[in-house]
Amino acid sequence: MGEKLTAVTMKTLANKLGVSVTTVSNAYSKPDRLSSELRDQILATAKDLGYCGPSAAGRALRSGKTDVCGFLFRGGISSAFSDPYSIMLLAGLSEAVEVYGASVLLLRAPAADEEDNQVVRRAAIDALVVGPTYGQESEIEALRQRGVRIVRTEPSPEDDWVTINDAKAGRLVGKHLAQLGHHRIAVIAPADTDEDVDVFDYSPDRLDSRITPQPWETERVRGLWEKLPGAHLQVALARDCTRQAGREAAAAVLDVQDRPTAIVALSDVLALGVWDAASERGLTPGRDISIVGFDDIPDAAFLGMTSVHQPITDKGRLIGRLAMDPDYPQRQITLPVELIVRSSTGPAPKN
Amino acid sequence: MGEKLTAVTMKTLANKLGVSVTTVSNAYSKPDRLSSELRDQILATAKDLGYCGPSAAGRALRSGKTDVCGFLFRGGISSAFSDPYSIMLLAGLSEAVEVYGASVLLLRAPAADEEDNQVVRRAAIDALVVGPTYGQESEIEALRQRGVRIVRTEPSPEDDWVTINDAKAGRLVGKHLAQLGHHRIAVIAPADTDEDVDVFDYSPDRLDSRITPQPWETERVRGLWEKLPGAHLQVALARDCTRQAGREAAAAVLDVQDRPTAIVALSDVLALGVWDAASERGLTPGRDISIVGFDDIPDAAFLGMTSVHQPITDKGRLIGRLAMDPDYPQRQITLPVELIVRSSTGPAPKN
DNA sequence: ATCGTTAACTTCATCGATCAACTGGAGGTT
DNA sequence: AACCTCCAGTTGATCGATGAAGTTAACGAT
CATH class of the missing domain: 1.10.260.40 (lambda repressor-like DNA-binding domains)
Structure with missing residues (x-):
C-alpha cells in the first residue's frame, strides 16, 4: 500500500x-x-x-556530460593493482580528476583473445585514459567518435598523451653499467605468458617476436643496448609483472656457469624479485651483482635500488588534467627521467 | 561542412x-x-x-541500470592508495564486479568539514560500497532511497555487509602477548590529524575522545585490553595510516625511560613504520621488542611480521558479489581472522 | 511617454534507449 | 473449422533532466 x-x-x-x-x-x-x-x-x-x-542518468543523457574519467587497464585488474606504478599513476589521476568534480571509473580491457567486451563500450565517460598499448583500437576509435576524449601514456598521433622518453631511460642505465665495467648483462622483461621462463640472447627482432611488443619495453631495451656496444645481453621473460615473477626469471639467469654481472629489470617490481633471488643465493646487490630497475617506486628506493626515476604521480595528475580540461594548452607531454644511483649497483666483479 | x-x-x-x-x-x-x-x-x-x-546514458535513464559499482573512500584518494589493505580490497571487488559485466567507480568521500560533495550524489551507480564509517550518512540515505544498494565493511542494521570480528582480532593479539609475558604495551592508532604525536594511557573513553571513533579501531583495542588485564596499555596516535606516520608514532613511545616491551599497530602499514623505528634504534623485532600488526599484508609478512590475518581479497570479492547480485543469499557476513605468529614477536625481555 | 534592459521564471523540444502491450502470420490442436 | 501458441517484430509511452527561446514585470534611461 x-x-x-x-x-x-x-x-x-x-x-x-x-x-x-x-x-x-x-x-x-x-x-x-x-x-x-x-x-x-x-x-x-x-x-x-x-x-x-x-539524477546522473538524466543529466548525462541530456547534457552529454558524465563527470567520469575512464581508466583502461590492460589485462586483469589484478595486474594493475599489483604494480605500485599503476597505483601511483591512479592516485595522481584521481587527485587531478577530483578537482574537476569528476570521478574515475576502472575499466578492464579485454584480453586479446576475449570477444569484444561491452564493458568498455557501455561506459558512460567523458574521457578515457589508455595505458600501454592494447590491441583493440577499434573500440577506442568508436568511443572517440562518440566524443570521448582519449589520453594515452604513450605517444600517439591522434590523441593527447603524457609519456617519458623510454629509450633515454634505457640509455641512462646502459651508460651507468658501461662505466661500471659490466659486460655480461641480463634483462628481465614481463611477458604476460603462462609458459616457463624463457632466456635468449638479445636482438631487437627476437625480443619483438617473443612478447607482445609494448613500446615502453622495447624502447628501454633498445636504449640500453645502444650504450653497451659489444656487451653480452641476454633477455629473460618473466611470467607477468610481479615480484614473484621477477624472482623466478632472475633464478633462470643466476643459476648458470657464467652468470651476468648485472641484471636490468624493466620495472622495479621485477627488480625487487631479482633482489630476492640474489639474496637467496647469498649475493649482495651492488657488490656481487648489480641490479637496476625502472620507475623508482618507494619499496625499491627503500632497499637501495638503483633505478630510473620518473614522476609517476605527476604523470597521473597531468593525464587527469588533459582528460578533464579540453582547453589545457599543452596536450602532448614528455616528462623527464633521471637515473638515481643507489647501493644496488657497483663495479663489475673481476673474476 | x-x-x-x-x-x-x-x-x-x-x-x-x-x-x-x-x-x-x-x-x-x-x-x-x-x-x-x-x-x-x-x-x-x-x-x-x-x-x-x-549509449550508457540512454540505457541508464530508461532501465535504471548502470552496471557500475561505486567505492567510497574515506578521506583523500591518496590515503586509499597508500594502504595495501584498500588496494587488495579493491582488487577483489573489481574482480567480482567484473563477472557481472560491471565496473568500479572510485568516489571520494568529502571530509567532515567540507560542504556536501556533489560527486557522490551525482554518481550513476547501481550499488555503493562504503568503507569504515564516515559521517555523512544522509548522503548515503538519499542514495538508498534512489534504489542504490549499499554494502559496508562494518556491521549495520539497514544494509548488507562483509566484515571481520575486530574484537576477536584484538583478543588474539592480547592473548598472544599475555602468553609471552608482556606487560608494558603500546598501541599505535591512526588518527587523521595534523597535530603532533599524542601519547596517553588507554581507557575506552579516552580513546574515543581522541580519535573519530572508527569501530574497527576501538574494537581491536577493546579486544586487546580484554586479554591483558593489569597490563600498562598506552596509545600513541599516528598522523594517518602510513608507514611514515607509524614510524613517528613509534618513536614517541620508544624514546622514553621505560619503553614498552611490545607495540601493537592497528594496521600492518603502521606496523612497518614501527619496525623501521625499532631498527633505527638498534632493536631487533622479536628479541628486543615485539611488534604486532593487523591485516597481514604481503610486505609485512615478507619481513616476518606477526599479524592478524584476514582474507582481504576474498572480502573484496564477497562485497562485489553482494553489491551486484541482489539475490545472493547471505547478506551479512563475518569472515574469519587468524593470528599468524612470525618472528616479530617473542618473550618479553627480562629487565 | 517610450524604449531598452535585466531578473526571474516558463514553455517546449529533446537527449538515446527500453519496456509494456500489441499485431500479423505460421504452425499445431482438438 | 475454430481455437490456441509462439515467433518476429511494431507502436507508443516514458525514464529525468537540460538547453534554447520565450514571457513577464520592474526599473532606469532618454
Whole structure:
C-alpha cells in the first residue's frame, strides 16, 4: 500500500512548489538564474522529500556530460593493482580528476583473445585514459567518435598523451653499467605468458617476436643496448609483472656457469624479485651483482635500488588534467627521467 | 561542412534498415527476440556506420541500470592508495564486479568539514560500497532511497555487509602477548590529524575522545585490553595510516625511560613504520621488542611480521558479489581472522 | 511617454534507449 | 473449422533532466 511507487524527481519538487522543472534544475546547476529565496526553498523541500539531487542518468543523457574519467587497464585488474606504478599513476589521476568534480571509473580491457567486451563500450565517460598499448583500437576509435576524449601514456598521433622518453631511460642505465665495467648483462622483461621462463640472447627482432611488443619495453631495451656496444645481453621473460615473477626469471639467469654481472629489470617490481633471488643465493646487490630497475617506486628506493626515476604521480595528475580540461594548452607531454644511483649497483666483479 | 552534425544512434540504424528502434535495441540486449539473420545484419550495419553500441546514458535513464559499482573512500584518494589493505580490497571487488559485466567507480568521500560533495550524489551507480564509517550518512540515505544498494565493511542494521570480528582480532593479539609475558604495551592508532604525536594511557573513553571513533579501531583495542588485564596499555596516535606516520608514532613511545616491551599497530602499514623505528634504534623485532600488526599484508609478512590475518581479497570479492547480485543469499557476513605468529614477536625481555 | 534592459521564471523540444502491450502470420490442436 | 501458441517484430509511452527561446514585470534611461 504505502510503498514508494514513484521516485522523487525534479517534477515532484516542481509540482509541490508550483514552479517549473527547469527552475528546480537551475537551483542545482545555475544558482544565479533564480532568486536566492526560491533556491533555498527548493533545496529545503528537496531535503524534506528526500530528493538527492539531479539524477546522473538524466543529466548525462541530456547534457552529454558524465563527470567520469575512464581508466583502461590492460589485462586483469589484478595486474594493475599489483604494480605500485599503476597505483601511483591512479592516485595522481584521481587527485587531478577530483578537482574537476569528476570521478574515475576502472575499466578492464579485454584480453586479446576475449570477444569484444561491452564493458568498455557501455561506459558512460567523458574521457578515457589508455595505458600501454592494447590491441583493440577499434573500440577506442568508436568511443572517440562518440566524443570521448582519449589520453594515452604513450605517444600517439591522434590523441593527447603524457609519456617519458623510454629509450633515454634505457640509455641512462646502459651508460651507468658501461662505466661500471659490466659486460655480461641480463634483462628481465614481463611477458604476460603462462609458459616457463624463457632466456635468449638479445636482438631487437627476437625480443619483438617473443612478447607482445609494448613500446615502453622495447624502447628501454633498445636504449640500453645502444650504450653497451659489444656487451653480452641476454633477455629473460618473466611470467607477468610481479615480484614473484621477477624472482623466478632472475633464478633462470643466476643459476648458470657464467652468470651476468648485472641484471636490468624493466620495472622495479621485477627488480625487487631479482633482489630476492640474489639474496637467496647469498649475493649482495651492488657488490656481487648489480641490479637496476625502472620507475623508482618507494619499496625499491627503500632497499637501495638503483633505478630510473620518473614522476609517476605527476604523470597521473597531468593525464587527469588533459582528460578533464579540453582547453589545457599543452596536450602532448614528455616528462623527464633521471637515473638515481643507489647501493644496488657497483663495479663489475673481476673474476 | 562535412562535420558530424548528428551522432549515430539506434534510430540511424533503424532508419537505414527499415526496422524499428526497438528491434535494434533487442539486437543488442535480447538476441533471442529476433531472427539471427536480422541481428547479424544490424550488427554489420552498426560496424559500418561506426555505431558503438547502446549509449550508457540512454540505457541508464530508461532501465535504471548502470552496471557500475561505486567505492567510497574515506578521506583523500591518496590515503586509499597508500594502504595495501584498500588496494587488495579493491582488487577483489573489481574482480567480482567484473563477472557481472560491471565496473568500479572510485568516489571520494568529502571530509567532515567540507560542504556536501556533489560527486557522490551525482554518481550513476547501481550499488555503493562504503568503507569504515564516515559521517555523512544522509548522503548515503538519499542514495538508498534512489534504489542504490549499499554494502559496508562494518556491521549495520539497514544494509548488507562483509566484515571481520575486530574484537576477536584484538583478543588474539592480547592473548598472544599475555602468553609471552608482556606487560608494558603500546598501541599505535591512526588518527587523521595534523597535530603532533599524542601519547596517553588507554581507557575506552579516552580513546574515543581522541580519535573519530572508527569501530574497527576501538574494537581491536577493546579486544586487546580484554586479554591483558593489569597490563600498562598506552596509545600513541599516528598522523594517518602510513608507514611514515607509524614510524613517528613509534618513536614517541620508544624514546622514553621505560619503553614498552611490545607495540601493537592497528594496521600492518603502521606496523612497518614501527619496525623501521625499532631498527633505527638498534632493536631487533622479536628479541628486543615485539611488534604486532593487523591485516597481514604481503610486505609485512615478507619481513616476518606477526599479524592478524584476514582474507582481504576474498572480502573484496564477497562485497562485489553482494553489491551486484541482489539475490545472493547471505547478506551479512563475518569472515574469519587468524593470528599468524612470525618472528616479530617473542618473550618479553627480562629487565 | 517610450524604449531598452535585466531578473526571474516558463514553455517546449529533446537527449538515446527500453519496456509494456500489441499485431500479423505460421504452425499445431482438438 | 475454430481455437490456441509462439515467433518476429511494431507502436507508443516514458525514464529525468537540460538547453534554447520565450514571457513577464520592474526599473532606469532618454
